[in-house]
Structure formats: structure tokens, C-alpha cells
Amino acid sequence: MTHQHHLDAQSALWSLRAAREALDVHVYAAQRERGMALVEAADGIGSQRFGTRRALGGRPGDPTANAAVNGTAAASASAVLSRRAEQLAASTTATLAWLARELRLAGASDPLDRLQAAAAALPVHHAARLALWIAEADQRIRQYLMLPVDEHLQAEQLAARLTTADRPITADRIWDWARRSRRRGDKLHGLLPAVHTPGQRTGNAWYRVRDAERVLTVTARAKASVGDQAA
Structure with missing residues (x-):
């Protein structure tokens, strides 16, 4: 465990x-x-x-x-x-x-x-x-x-870090962002790269916290833009 x-x-x-x-x-x-x-x-x-x-x-x-x-x-x-x-x-x-x-x-x-x-x-x-x-x-x-903190977390930890009372984030959402980050043509392409333990191509992935925060900002803006157009 x-x-x-x-x-x-x-x-x-x-x-x-x-x-x-x-x-x-x-x-x-x-x-x-x-x-x-x-x-x-x-x-x-x-x-x-x-x-x-x-x-x-x-x-x-x-x-x-x-x-x-x-x-x-x-x-x-x-x-x-x-x-x-x-x-x-x-x-x-x-x-x-x-x-x-x-x-x-x-x-x-x-x-x-x-x-x-x-x-x-x-x-x-x-x-x-x-x-x-x-x-x-x-x-x-x-x-x-004089470098800023560069924290890496797994999907479950990252979801807990980003979650607020009015904005729940799940590990599934983090994994979805990561999949979209690998997809060419997606607006999230390249924004949330995953890293793995050296020598291992598979296994638990780690994500940089500041990358995830950027993705959260991009998706929030996109959602707000769609809401404005619908209104």
C-alpha cells in the first residue's frame, strides 16, 4: 500500500x-x-x-x-x-x-x-x-x-489540491486533461505532460501542479466563453 x-x-x-x-x-x-x-x-x-x-x-x-x-x-x-x-x-x-x-x-x-x-x-x-x-x-x-517551487503530484493528489467548495475536480478529470494534452489539435495539447519513473514507460504518472493550474484556467475560460455565447 x-x-x-x-x-x-x-x-x-x-x-x-x-x-x-x-x-x-x-x-x-x-x-x-x-x-x-x-x-x-x-x-x-x-x-x-x-x-x-x-x-x-x-x-x-x-x-x-x-x-x-x-x-x-x-x-x-x-x-x-x-x-x-x-x-x-x-x-x-x-x-x-x-x-x-x-x-x-x-x-x-x-x-x-x-x-x-x-x-x-x-x-x-x-x-x-x-x-x-x-x-x-x-x-x-x-x-x-531563485526558482519557484516545482511540485509534481499524481492525479488523485492533484485533484484534491485543485478542488474547491464550488469547483470539484476528480482524478478522472485530470486523466482526461492528460489525454487531451497528448492529442494534436486539441486546445490543451502539450499543456499537461505526464512524467514516469525513469526506465518505466507505464505506471503511475506524475503531473506538474503549475501545468494543471494553467489547464484549469484555460478550460474555465473556454467554459465562460461558451456560456457567454449561449446567453
Whole structure:
């Protein structure tokens, strides 16, 4: 039987996967920016009056030397940002690897994949512990990148989240939205993609909460438009 701790752990793992992918993109961009800044600082800037100057040297008031100094400072700032992102990525991977070892999830694949594949079958107390560790790792990345919460839920949970006193939502409705999201030509096409545990094409699907909220807005507007036309 699936416990709430299992659902919490799996939801946190999906959120961390998205955050980790965003961090990887950030690390690549920071490394590229650092490399470009270093090249610019090393090359210096040519000047017809003063010649080519680099970070050190130059005559008093030489704007070319000043520009080179600024380039070196920019390279140093880029290097600091790049190192911070790299350290966060490395520490996150180390945490995932440690969790996989603690749960005896052997394998050479990404530890996040192994944790996601095993989360639903973990003992309840292990799932609860995993959810806490993963949520903390996810929060660190999202705070660093200033990312919003990216929560994933299954259809039943999602329906309960979206339901209000005057607007009941059922799991069947969520599944209908997901089917329409896969149907080309439908106004909901592509709006509610489902994700599955890595390595599994079938099984329980997970949906991003903010995607479902967008679908709810689109369908509500469509319903209001039909009502206006009928009136």
C-alpha cells in the first residue's frame, strides 16, 4: 500500500530533478562566461595611442589598461559564481550518492534515477527520511537559482489540491486533461505532460501542479466563453 511518505518522496524527487537540470544549465553558462572573461582579460585591448595594454602596466590615465583591469575583475567575479554553482552541483550529487548507498541501491546509473526507481517500494520510515533529504537539496538549489517551487503530484493528489467548495475536480478529470494534452489539435495539447519513473514507460504518472493550474484556467475560460455565447 502506498503511504503518504512515498508520495512525498517521489514528488520531492521530481522537483529536485527539474532543479538539478536547471543548475546544470547554469553551471555550463557560468563556465562559458568565465572562459570568455578570461580570454578578454588575457588578450587586452588595442589602443592606437597607448598600444596593447594588459591588466598590469600602462601609463597613468591609460584607458586601455583600465579596461584590462576591469576585464580581469569580471573574470574573477565569473570564476567565483561558476565555482559556487559547481560546488552546489557536486554536493547535490554527493548527497544523492550517499542516500543511494544508505538505502543499498547499487548500480552505476545516476543516483537520482536509482532513488526514483526505488522510492515507491521503500519502507515507510525510509521514504519519510528520503523525502526530507531530497526536499532540503531541492530547496538549496532553488534558493541559489531563485526558482519557484516545482511540485509534481499524481492525479488523485492533484485533484484534491485543485478542488474547491464550488469547483470539484476528480482524478478522472485530470486523466482526461492528460489525454487531451497528448492529442494534436486539441486546445490543451502539450499543456499537461505526464512524467514516469525513469526506465518505466507505464505506471503511475506524475503531473506538474503549475501545468494543471494553467489547464484549469484555460478550460474555465473556454467554459465562460461558451456560456457567454449561449446567453
